[in-house]
Amino acid sequence: MDRASLFAAIQKKQSYLCVGLDTDIQKIPSHLLKEKDPVFAFNKAIIDATAEYAVAYKPNLAFYEAMGLAGWESLQKTLDYIPKDIFTIADAKRGDIGNTSGLYARAFFEAMNFDSVTVAPYMGEDSVKPFLAFEGKWVILLGLTSNAGSEDFQSLKMASGLRLYEQVLETSQLWGTPDNMMYVIGATKAQQFGEIRKRIPDHFLLVPGVGAQGGDLRSVSQYGMNPQCGLLVNSSRGIIYASSGADFAQKAGEEARKIQQEMAEYLHLFL
Numbered sequence: 001m002d003r004a005s006l007f008a009a010i011q012k013k014q015s016y017l018c019v020g021l022d023t024d025i026q027k028i029p030s031h032l033l034k035e036k037d038p039v040f041a042f043n044k045a046i047i048d049a050t051a052e053y054a055v056a057y058k059p060n061l062a063f064y065e066a067m068g069l070a071g072w073e074s075l076q077k078t079l080d081y082i083p084k085d086i087f088t089i090a091d092a093k094r095g096d097i098g099n100t101s102g103l104y105a106r107a108f109f110e111a112m113n114f115d116s117v118t119v120a121p122y123m124g125e126d127s128v129k130p131f132l133a134f135e136g137k138w139v140i141l142l143g144l145t146s147n148a149g150s151e152d153f154q155s156l157k158m159a160s161g162l163r164l165y166e167q168v169l170e171t172s173q174l175w176g177t178p179d180n181m182m183y184v185i186g187a188t189k190a191q192q193f194g195e196i197r198k199r200i201p202d203h204f205l206l207v208p209g210v211g212a213q214g215g216d217l218r219s220v221s222q223y224g225m226n227p228q229c230g231l232l233v234n235s236s237r238g239i240i241y242a243s244s245g246a247d248f249a250q251k252a253g254e255e256a257r258k259i260q261q262e263m264a265e266y267l268h269l270f271l
């Protein structure tokens with residue numbers, strides 16, 4: 001999916017919500033455990049309930065890899081079930097020497113046909129470029145992450161006066177374009193959004209950390225939006241585990257709708 005189509009979907013749905021499919025077999029309602037593939041049964045119900053309000057889905061690979069071969073099968077079935085007009089993100093946080101990155105890219109873009117994959121930038125340009133070689137696909141590079149540990153390295157000031165994540169944004173934007181690269185910026189870093197937008201005005205930002213991690217959707221929207229919206233805001237646990245009972249899908253849908261309605265207001269105010 002290209003940038004114009006993504007923006008068109010955002011305008012049509014009045015939403016920049018990404019639903020995180022972080023499906024933990026230990027947290028799904030017990031009545032699903034008798035299904036042949038409980039993880040897929042859960043995801044299918046969540047997708048049915050939220051597709052109207054979401055412009056992206058982001059399965060986090062850890063939740064599937066932890067289940068071995070069965071997990072990979074659940075992931076593939078989930079990806080195939082997501083409506084084709086919705087952007088898909090393989091949250092895999094990959095990156096290796098170029099030769100190996102090329103194979104990671106093939107895994108997510110060819111074998112599995114995701115629209116995008118999250119990539120760690122710290123092995124440098126030759127570790128990221130192989131992902132960018134795939135026409136029509138996207139790299140979502142870790143910029144400033146939402147967790148407390150982002151202070152350990154990403155926020156350190158370097159001799160140049162820039163913080164490490166600022167240098168990542170400066171240097172890496174020369175590797176791709178706003179049409180094939182996005183950045184992860186955590187919702188918990190709302191104070192930094194204004195300054196980050198000056199550095200990368202055009203790129204889409206994938207913003208995890210609202211909901212369970214406490215990030216503020218209003219501040220993210222106010223300081224992070226650009227003329228093409230430029231935001232995909234993710235919530236995983238806050239939506240998919242809104243209820244642990246038989247009404248889990250209905251409650252997930254209600255939660256997604258609540259966020260979508262807030263987003264519609266911010267699109268009106270800040271776009």
Ligand SMILES: O=C(O)c1cc(=O)[nH]c(=O)n1[C@@H]1O[C@H](COP(=O)(O)O)[C@@H](O)[C@H]1O
Nearest residue numbers: 060118145146184186208212213235236237
């Ligand atoms: O790359 C990510 O998606 C990501 C980056 C980041 O800085 N922080 C972050 O929470 N994430 C992911 O976003 C999701 C957040 O989940 P919830 O906190 O349950 O909404 C998880 O899949 C995380 O792995």
